[in-house]
Amino acid sequence: MIVLVTGASGGIGASVVHRFVSEGHQVIAAARSGDALQALAQQYPGKVLPVTLNVGDNAAVNVALAALPPEWQAIDVLVNNAGLALGLEPAQRADLDEWEQMVDINIKGLLYVTRAVLPGLVERNRGLVVNLGSVAGRWPYPGGNVYGATKAFVRQFSLNLRADLAGTRVRVTDVEPGMVGGTAFSNVRFNGDDARAAKVYEGTEPLMPDDIADAIYWIASRPDRVNVNTIEIMPVRQSFSALAVDRD
């Protein structure tokens, strides 16, 4: 299979690259940061094609995909992993620029890559789109405002894609991870504040990126009659709180 992974330079994206390559597949690893991609490509010569790409730039997405070498063009699996959370402030104090960045990458970037890859999948009448949603798209939490809303978009867009793809053999899955450690997620969310990022995982046991890569590989390796619509995965030590009640 030929697999395109966005946000491939670290975290879940990089784990997905390692997993698919180790199962014998070819991976187009796309991310904004060239150095990490080069390192991945050097680790797997001929098996990983590094593509430096900001998914939030539609023109760049189209140029990059059109420029793929012919033997890399027939993508079988698209893993829309690029995304980020910024800030945990209540909506009334949140930074509008950060909201826009989340919309630009988590929503618009995912749309740009999907729209560019989908015609080929339909034409070949096979393939899989895996979108990285989040438990934050299903379960509200304070400060999750726009991040959670972008992930709710991802869930509904994934289901609506399935509706549009009815009658084709193209599959779509929304993968919704809970807390995942060992990534830059919280560091990015808290703008490089390492101590605050570390506290998110302190004294608990988050999922690791390989747990999500395992799920994605499992989804992709089901018989082609099987479509996993959504899969929600949390660490056993993360669950739900009671609804909040304001009292005098």
Ligand code: 8X3
């Ligand atoms: C992130 C999941 O639980 O950190 O997508 O909000 S959580």
